[in-house]
Amino acid sequence: MQLRNCLALGAMLSIFSVQLLATQTPLSNAQKQTATQLMQTALESKLGMEIVTSLTTEIGPRLGGSEAEARARDWGVELGKRLGFDKAQIEEFTMPFWQRGKLHIALTSPYQQELYGTALGGAAPTQEKITADIVYFRDIHALADVKDGALKGKIAFVDGDLMVKSQTGAGYGQANQRRRIGWQHAQRGGALGLVVRSVGSDSHRFPHSGMMSKDGDKWASIPVIAISNPDADHLRRLHNLDTPLTISLHSESKWQGDVSSGNVVLDLIGSEKPEEIVLIGGHLDSWDLGTGAVDDGAGIAITTAAAALIAKLPKRPKRTIRVVMFGAEEVGLLGAFAYAKQHEANLTNHVLATESDFGAQTIWQLESNVNPQATLLIDEIAKILSPLGIVRGRSDAPGGGPDIIPMAAKGVPTIRLNQNGHDYFDLHHTPDDTLDKINPAELAQNIAAYAASIYLIADSDVELKP
The missing domain is CATH 3.40.630.10 (Zn peptidases)
Structure with a gap:
């Protein structure tokens, strides 16, 4: 009986302590x-x-x-x-310093049209102007499946979707994969360069820059360019018409030590x-x-x-x-x-x-x-x-x-x-x-x-x- 009373008292004290903690500020x-x-x-x-x-x-x-x-x-x-x-x-x-330098990118076939693009952080320069056919990829997953050497002499273009506007920025992480690791698959495929849809939720002809990821301790050895969302939309429409596409680009971005x-x-x-x-x-x-x-x-x-x-x-x-x-x-x-x-x-x-x-x-x-x-x-x-x-x-x-x-x-x-x-x-x-x-x-x-x-x-x- 005495033990039961002690246990009851202990329980009451515990409850009182919790209540007191809850009321303290x-x-x-x-x-x-x-x-x-x-x-x-x-x-x-x-x-x-x-x-x-x-x-x-x-x-x-x-x-x-x-x-x-x-x-x-x-x-x-x-x-x-x-x-x-x-x-x-x-x-x-x-720190190592990467500098953008000048860039020119244009659609050259089926007709001439200037594109609005920007080099992505860590991208390599072109040694001279590159003009090559585009190989279209609907998203980063399609590019990731490319076979080694399959893009030799080509420029890869990774499409995607316009980011949905949201309060929290949900969707950025997934969309950003094409910017961060796309170059690794394009370079493995032997591409001369990579063009990606900008990672952004706007429909202006303003390309979004940003840093790419390293592959171990290595940076890209090819030029990587993000183009504005309207320009990416345009390339998709041309691709859907089964129109062969050719791009020329010249980029001076490089590491400076x-x-x-x-x-x-x-x-x-x-x-x-x-x-x-x-x-x-x-x-x-x-x-x-x-x-x-x-x-x-x-x-x-x-x-x-x-x-x-x-x-x-x-x-x-x-x-x-x-x-x-x-x-x-x-x-x-x-x-x-x-x-x-x-x-x-x-x-x-x-x-x-x-x-x-x-x-x-x-x-x-x-x-x-x-x-x-x-x-x-x-x-x-x-x-x-x-x-x-x-x-x-x-x-x-x-x-x-x-x-x-x-x-x-x-x-x-x-x-x-x-x-x-x-x-x-x-x-x-x-x-x-x-x-x-x-x-x-x-x-x-x-x-x-x-x-x-x-x-x-x-x-x-x-x-x-x-």
Whole structure:
């Protein structure tokens, strides 16, 4: 009987403990009020637009490893100093530099017609102008079935379908296979070159660039060109008429050897736990067809402006807030891997990481990948963000953004403030990625969400790691 009473009492205490935990909040009223005020200030501020306007206008396109990317790093350090960061520095790394050069591509049979194309990152040049018959493949799967040597003396063309517009960018991964690995099958088949349908959701005659994948440690030894979606549609219609097609192309894209790149690191030193780092950022480089406003000047502006607003508070948050402007993301996450390697011994002190790199439209969802106790903190943050139109998403969502991948793989917890990507793949890697595509009010909503959430995490005592 005594044992039964003890067990019953223990059960009651367990239930009471669970109920108490459920009613406890990891945030004080003062922290909530500060976060709300940060949101309001961000919505009224023009700082984000000033930053992205400065970057895209004063620096322009910023291909990874280029002289322009180097100027952008200096710009980032000066910006950090002007906005009141406690530390602003460049962490250099070495990278191979691929340069686009000039390109001419045209349909020559059954008639002459200029095509709108762009070389894909990592592609080889033509030694001289190539004119050859096209071998049509409906999709990447058809090309993957080609026999070795079957394309000798030909140019392969891989078609596909226009990406469907979606909030999350679903479909990009599969469509992107023709860009990333198509060259491996075309080269195995002996093709003189490869032409692919651009990976994008637009119907403009703007080709989408992007990086190809290596085959082990080897890059393509043939030219690889993406053509605009309307031009790809045109080639398909001609193919369906059983019309023999011939293309001429001349491309000067090639590797230029090793150069220096780097990450810009801006710190707001924590007031109580300076060794603990909450890392946010975007990537500083861009493709060279537009000015990189949406991808990813917006991300640089969002995260830098959010931290700058926090810097104006009367007191620094407890933990250090670090903004990283990652270098050379577009050409293989090179800055991200360099950062993870350079800070490997200190990654245990990185309590959270996240990146803005999906355009400039509004944030609609907050996802996380932290421990169960810390999930309560993220749930509370989601409630504070809800007036911005942001809903709580998964609490077991790995990621944090492309440049966060190497850190997340080492166990760094992440959140992701998911943006509406409905128009992202209209603009992504094209000449249309320019400043006019950014809506100032939507950019401000992003900054408001980042400022509030990052302040609350940085000022918290909650352990986020599993």
